[in-house]
Amino acid sequence: MIHKEEIVKAYQDLQDKICVGLEQIDGGANFIEELWQRDGGGGGKTRILQHGNVIEKGGVNFSAVHGRLPEVIKKTLDTHEDHFFATGVSIVIHPSHPWIPIIHMNIRYFEMNDQVRWFGGGIDLTPHYVIEEDAHFFHQYLKKVCDQFNPGFYSKFKIWADDYFYLKHRKETRGVGGIFYDRLTSQNTDLNWDQLFEFSIILGKSFLPVYSELINRNRHHVISEAHKQWQYQRRSRYVEFNLLYDVGTKFGLETNGRVESILMSLPPQANWVYNHHPEANTAEAKTLSFLKKGISWI
Amino acid sequence: MIHKEEIVKAYQDLQDKICVGLEQIDGGANFIEELWQRDGGGGGKTRILQHGNVIEKGGVNFSAVHGRLPEVIKKTLDTHEDHFFATGVSIVIHPSHPWIPIIHMNIRYFEMNDQVRWFGGGIDLTPHYVIEEDAHFFHQYLKKVCDQFNPGFYSKFKIWADDYFYLKHRKETRGVGGIFYDRLTSQNTDLNWDQLFEFSIILGKSFLPVYSELINRNRHHVISEAHKQWQYQRRSRYVEFNLLYDVGTKFGLETNGRVESILMSLPPQANWVYNHHPEANTAEAKTLSFLKKGISWI
Numbered sequence: 001m002i003h004k005e006e007i008v009k010a011y012q013d014l015q016d017k018i019c020v021g022l023e024q025i026d027g028g029a030n031f032i033e034e035l036w037q038r039d040g041g042g043g044g045k046t047r048i049l050q051h052g053n054v055i056e057k058g059g060v061n062f063s064a065v066h067g068r069l070p071e072v073i074k075k076t077l078d079t080h081e082d083h084f085f086a087t088g089v090s091i092v093i094h095p096s097h098p099w100i101p102i103i104h105m106n107i108r109y110f111e112m113n114d115q116v117r118w119f120g121g122g123i124d125l126t127p128h129y130v131i132e133e134d135a136h137f138f139h140q141y142l143k144k145v146c147d148q149f150n151p152g153f154y155s156k157f158k159i160w161a162d163d164y165f166y167l168k169h170r171k172e173t174r175g176v177g178g179i180f181y182d183r184l185t186s187q188n189t190d191l192n193w194d195q196l197f198e199f200s201i202i203l204g205k206s207f208l209p210v211y212s213e214l215i216n217r218n219r220h221h222v223i224s225e226a227h228k229q230w231q232y233q234r235r236s237r238y239v240e241f242n243l244l245y246d247v248g249t250k251f252g253l254e255t256n257g258r259v260e261s262i263l264m265s266l267p268p269q270a271n272w273v274y275n276h277h278p279e280a281n282t283a284e285a286k287t288l289s290f291l292k293k294g295i296s297w298i
Numbered sequence: 299m300i301h302k303e304e305i306v307k308a309y310q311d312l313q314d315k316i317c318v319g320l321e322q323i324d325g326g327a328n329f330i331e332e333l334w335q336r337d338g339g340g341g342g343k344t345r346i347l348q349h350g351n352v353i354e355k356g357g358v359n360f361s362a363v364h365g366r367l368p369e370v371i372k373k374t375l376d377t378h379e380d381h382f383f384a385t386g387v388s389i390v391i392h393p394s395h396p397w398i399p400i401i402h403m404n405i406r407y408f409e410m411n412d413q414v415r416w417f418g419g420g421i422d423l424t425p426h427y428v429i430e431e432d433a434h435f436f437h438q439y440l441k442k443v444c445d446q447f448n449p450g451f452y453s454k455f456k457i458w459a460d461d462y463f464y465l466k467h468r469k470e471t472r473g474v475g476g477i478f479y480d481r482l483t484s485q486n487t488d489l490n491w492d493q494l495f496e497f498s499i500i501l502g503k504s505f506l507p508v509y510s511e512l513i514n515r516n517r518h519h520v521i522s523e524a525h526k527q528w529q530y531q532r533r534s535r536y537v538e539f540n541l542l543y544d545v546g547t548k549f550g551l552e553t554n555g556r557v558e559s560i561l562m563s564l565p566p567q568a569n570w571v572y573n574h575h576p577e578a579n580t581a582e583a584k585t586l587s588f589l590k591k592g593i594s595w596i
Contacts, residue, residue, distance in 0.1 A: 032502065048572045057572065089510070169551045216347070236564070240556045243541035244551075253467045253542075262467075266570040273566070274346045275332070 028053030041067035047250040058093035059264030081112040092265040098231035099221040101127035120182040126175030130290040137295035232271035319506040324574040326351030339365035354394035357562030371470035379410040390563040397519040418480035424473030437595035465545040513541035530569035
């Protein structure tokens with residue numbers, strides 16, 4: 001049965017590979033690294049790339065933290081356990097080019113003791129401009145990854161992503177979704193612990209080929225100042241989601257994680273324009289029409 | 299004993315006067331108005347000014363809403379009452395000039411029935427660059443307002459503001475504070491209801507003279523691109539506060555208030571730069587050194 005040390009090692013390897021790959025794709029800047037330690041136990045390796053050719057600001061973070069569970073999280077998890085261990089890789093990339101989508105991926109493992117442990121994760125796409133073929137490609141790819149493990153995973157985790165990456169106050173999904181799952185165990189799936197671990201690694205490895213393809217499809221699209229302004233506005237919705245709803249952000253801030261590592265997900269620039277509504281029959285209006293739950297991208 | 303209809307009328311008058319005054323000070327743009335109705339009861343009058351000479355984006359909002367209390371708020375308030383009425387004026391001004399501070403003011407009245415009702419409010423200053431004389435002026439003015447009603451109000455409400463306008467994750471106050479108070483009643487103060495109402499109105503009326511003075515002191519300060527970049531970064535902290543901690547924002551979103559009216563508080567542009575630390579002995583570093591609780595500005 002897979003042990004946390006192996007997970008930690010595999011997650012760190014994955015972080016290394018993804019950073020090398022992203023630097024190659026970007027070609028204009030390198031990741032800077034910060035090692036940090038958490039008061040209370042554990043720490044992480046934060047890697048940030050800014051002002052690249054493609055990536056305006058992106059983070060590929062690894063962390064492995066442990067210690068006492070804050071009361072507020074014990075309540076959320078409905079547990080009396082005092083101690084936890086959590087490790088994961090989190091990625092958020094804000095591209096400079098408005099036709100390249102924002103992407104987020106996270107894989108994580110959490111345990112309180114031998115009986116209580118689980119895997120979670122997800123990957124979702126937030127285009128500033130929704131391009132239907134790209135959304136199809138993205139979801140097809142994820143379905144193929146899921147199908148290797150369980151024929152029901154994709155449709156279940158796709159709905160979970162629609163529900164999770166949702167700005168309730170705006171009645172708007174964050175983007176075109178993807179997959180999201182949490183608390184997968186050998187009891188509530190038909191996979192054993194090794195297979196659950198494998199699923200998380202295969203998902204992690206899908207990040208580079210998926211995002212490279214999306215970058216290459218769109219990096220030569222001609223852009224205007226209006227496209228940039230729209231991008232800044234869409235990024236403001238990303239900020240709203242991450243600060244109002246994102247469970248990982250809340251967990252990180254409440255467990256005294258390193259603030260700059262947690263908030264690397266926030267964009268380099270975001271604009272709020274009062275009560276802006278795009279004109280009908282524009283690419284912007286079309287994009288908004290796709291920010292709904294329940295759209296099938298297969 | 300003051301009745302809610304009189305409060306509503308006085309708050310609307312105050313909104314009118316403040317908008318007229320701000321337009322005069324700005325001289326470059328006018329407020330646009332949106333009347334909105336809330337599903338579930340009540341509504342409001344949102345007034346927004348954008349792209350002025352002084353004000354890059356500012357809102358002066360009035361609302362009076364009523365209806366059923368959402369479960370989550372009943373829990374917060376520890377009540378079994380089903381119905382509420384709430385009215386208030388909320389102001390947030392984001393100036394274009396980085397040496398003019400962001401300002402926020404709110405006065406509000408809340409009631410569930412004849413026995414359970416209270417006043418709340420506050421005003422606080424968020425300079426992009428802390429100027430000590432301005433912070434002194436601001437706090438002196440507020441102390442004078444408070445002293446008319448109770449010699450203990452200022453020091454109590456100043457501490458309350460320090461605690462409320464606080465970014466726990468950054469260990470940083472939002473700005474140089476001001477005053478904040480909530481749930482003032484004729485039982486927990488030595489004022490009767492008419493006097494509590496009067497206090498809220500006098501505080502509201504202090505907004506224009508205070509902010510005019512701060513604008514006029516700083517509007518001719520020469521600015522650089524570096525000042526603007528710092529301003530965008532400070533605004534990102536304002537976003538973090540409002541989305542992570544602000545009770546009014548949460549209350550508004552949870553009671554299905556009008557999203558664009560609630561989130562008018564967010565700045566026109568905010569930037570997140572990874573792990574930015576200003577150099578020692580700069581105006582930026584000095585500003586950060588003042589973002590602490592417990593500084594006496596009197």
